[in-house]
Amino acid sequence: xxxxxxxxxxxxxxxxxxxxSVGSVLGLCCVLVAMLLKAGWPAWAAILTxxxxxxxxxxxxxxxxxxxxxxxxxxxTLGMMNVARGxxxxxxxxxxxxxxxxxxxxxxxxxxxxxxxPVLVVIFFCVLFHVFLTRTTVGRDLYAIxxxxxxxxxxxxxxxxxxxxxxxLSGAMAALGxxxxxxxxxxxxxxxxxxxxxxxxxxVIIGGASFFGGVGTVLGTLVGAxxxxxxxxGLNLLNVSAYWQTVVLGLVIVVAVWIDxxxxxxxxxxxx
Numbered sequence: 001x002x003x004x005x006x007x008x009x010x011x012x013x014x015x016x017x018x019x020x021s022v023g024s025v026l027g028l029c030c031v032l033v034a035m036l037l038k039a040g041w042p043a044w045a046a047i048l049t050x051x052x053x054x055x056x057x058x059x060x061x062x063x064x065x066x067x068x069x070x071x072x073x074x075x076x077t078l079g080m081m082n083v084a085r086g087x088x089x090x091x092x093x094x095x096x097x098x099x100x101x102x103x104x105x106x107x108x109x110x111x112x113x114x115x116x117x118p119v120l121v122v123i124f125f126c127v128l129f130h131v132f133l134t135r136t137t138v139g140r141d142l143y144a145i146x147x148x149x150x151x152x153x154x155x156x157x158x159x160x161x162x163x164x165x166x167x168x169l170s171g172a173m174a175a176l177g178x179x180x181x182x183x184x185x186x187x188x189x190x191x192x193x194x195x196x197x198x199x200x201x202x203x204v205i206i207g208g209a210s211f212f213g214g215v216g217t218v219l220g221t222l223v224g225a226x227x228x229x230x231x232x233x234g235l236n237l238l239n240v241s242a243y244w245q246t247v248v249l250g251l252v253i254v255v256a257v258w259i260d261x262x263x264x265x266x267x268x269x270x271x272x
Contacts, residue, residue, distance in 0.1 A: 001026075001177040003122045003225035005200035006207075007129050008058075008173030010221045011166040013204050014133075016146045016213025017073040019167060021061060022174040022200055024084035026193030029054045029178035031088045033104075034097035034188025043104040051175045057084060058171020062164030073167075081197070088190035098187040108183020118180050122222075125173070130218040142166060146213025198249060203228050205256040212264055228252075 005022050012019045029050045036046035057080060064076035110117040133139035141162050144152040153159045174193070182188050207224030209216030231252070235245045 001118070001180050002196065002199045002203055002228055003222060004125060004173050004177040004180065005196055006203035006221045006225045007125055007218065008170035009197075009200040009204050010129070010207075010209060010216050010218065011133070011142060012073070012170050013201075013209050013211065014142045014146045014213060014216045015163060015166055016149070016211070017065075017163070017166070018077065018201065018211075019058070019061065019170045020074065020077040020197050021057070021080035021084060022170060022177075023193035023196035023198075024081045024088070025054050025057050025171050025174040026178045026181065026196055027190055028057070028084040028088040028091075029175035030182045030192040031092050031097065031188045031190050033179055033182050034100060035091065037100050037104055038097060043101060046104070047107070047179050050179060051172050054175025054178070055168045055172035058174070059164055059168040061171070062167035065167070066160040066163050077167075085190070092188075092190045094190060096187050096189040100182065100186055100188070105183045105186055108180050108185070110183075118184070121176070121180065125176075126218050126222055133218065138162065138165070143214050146210075146215070148214075195246070195249075198253065199228055202249060202253045202256060205253065205260060210260050210264065211257060212260070 005026065008022060009019055032053055033046050033050040036049060037043065041049075061073070061076045061080050064070060064079075065073050068076075070076055107117055107121070112120055133142065141152065141157045144155070144157055145159055145162055149159060174196075177196075178192065181192050185192075203224035204216065204221050205211065205224070206227055207217070207220030207222070209220065231248070232245065235248065240248075
């Protein structure tokens with residue numbers, strides 16, 4: 001799930017942005033897909049609707065940033081983080097929606113030739129995002145925006161529409177993570193994804209992307225997500241308290257950003 005969220009976070013960070021709402025969007029879409037399934041919707045329709053809802057919430061983030069000329073993406077995504085989590089709690093009354101249809105559970109707990117279905121989903125979207133970022137004009141535009149937004153605008157890049165797109169992609173990937181989570185847990189619960197935004201940001205930064213924008217790869221992000229997974233599992237196997245795990249995650253993020261700052265300084269010295 002963190003790998004999927006990190007892919008959406010990657011395209012945002014490449015543009016020198018950040019999306020703090022992915023964890024809450026995951027929680028809201030987790031609830032939404034469960035409610036639709038309980039209402040009798042077929043699994044494919046519930047999944048598509050939830051992913052579309054996640055994309056729409058992300059698009060709202062992008063529109064708030066570009067149309068209202070807010071000074072930093074921190075502001076609209078922080079607002080959406082609270083709005084989406086609040087809606088998830090309101091829709092369910094803070095209750096869990098359990099016992100989802102067996103066919104839907106395939107996406108979280110099924111296998112294909114002994115390979116877990118979520119792994120295949122991650123591989124598919126990693127390939128898709130790699131092609132998007134490296135083989136399309138839009139993907140190259142994102143790097144240009146992150147490298148120098150003003151220069152990209154003067155070069156004819158439609159900066160506002162590109163930024164709206166990346167936040168929509170981030171929201172859609174959060175919703176896809178919600179589908180996997182609901183299928184794995186056989187339930188939709190409004191507190192799903194709490195803290196997931198930090199895990200996704202950490203995975204992207206550990207994977208070599210820069211908070212300053214213009215740098216980042218899908219392979220690096222996947223490696224970062226795997227490192228985060230190994231770290232989480234290792235701490236659990238060592239019976240480390242969840243509270244201390246949060247401390248470790250915070251330290252990992254600080255160290256990763258510090259390394260990024262040192263790398264940027266070294267590059268600036270070389271250019272000088």
